Amino acid sequence: MKRGFTILAVVTAVLLCFGLYAALIAAPTEQTMGNVQRIFYYHVSSAWTAFLLFTINFVASIAYLLRRNTTTDIVALISAEVGVVFCTVVLVTGPLWARPVWGIWWTWDPRLTLTFALWLIYVSYLLLRRFSTSSQAAVLAAVLAVFGGLDVPLDYLAIRWWRGQHPAPVIGGGGSLDAHMWYVLLINVAAFVCLAWLLCIVRYRLEVLKREVEETQALESLMEAGR
C-alpha cells in the first residue's frame, strides 16, 4: 500500500513536470490568441478532473443513500472537497484567460454561470458537512450532492446547447485541435487526475484517522460519565 502510494507520487511528479514543460515550451503557439492560449492546458485539465471528482461524489452519495456505508460517505466527502479545489482552479484560470482574449474578466454566459453554480453547490455541501450538528448531516449532504451531480452534465453540455461567449467543446465540438496540442492536453489531464487521486488518498487517510479520534474521544467521555 505504502509502496503503491510512493509510486503514484513519483508518477504524478514526473507527469506534472513534463506537463508543465509541454504546456509552456513544447506545445505549438496558437495563431489567433498567441501564448496566452497555453492557459488552456491547465484550465481544461482542471475542469475535466473536477467533473470526474463530482461524478464520483454523485455515485458515492447515491451508494450512501442506499447502503448507509461509512466508506461511501468518506469517498463522497473527499471527492467533493478535492473537486472544489480543482473547480476553484477553473474559476481562477478562466477569467485570467478571458481578460486578454475577450477584453472582460467575466460574463454571465451559460457555461460560466453553470460552473460557478457547480462550485457554489459543492462549497455549500462542504459547509453543511463541516458545520451541521444534526446526526442526519451525511444524509442531507448526500441528497444535496445528488442534485449537485445533475449540474455536471448540464455544465458539460451547456456549450453545445446554448451559444455563448465560451469557446466550442474540445471533443466533438466541430473545432479542430492540433495533434500536438491534443498530446499536451492529454499529458496534463493524466497529471491532474493522478494529482487528484493522490490528494484523495491523503484526504481519505486523514478522514479515517479523524473519525477514529472522534470515536475514541466519545468512548472516553462515556467511560468518564460511567465512573
Add this chain to the structure above:
Amino acid sequence: MNSMHYLYAAYIATWVIHGVYLAILARKYARVRKEMETLRK
C-alpha cells in the same frame, strides 16, 4: 498588462491553490495525529 503576465498568473495561481490545499491537509494531519497520540497515552 502583457498577455504573458496573464499566462504566468494563471499557472502560478494554479500551484498556489494546490499548495495552500496541501498545507491545510498537512496541518490537519499533524493535529489529528497529535490528538491520537495524546489519547493513546
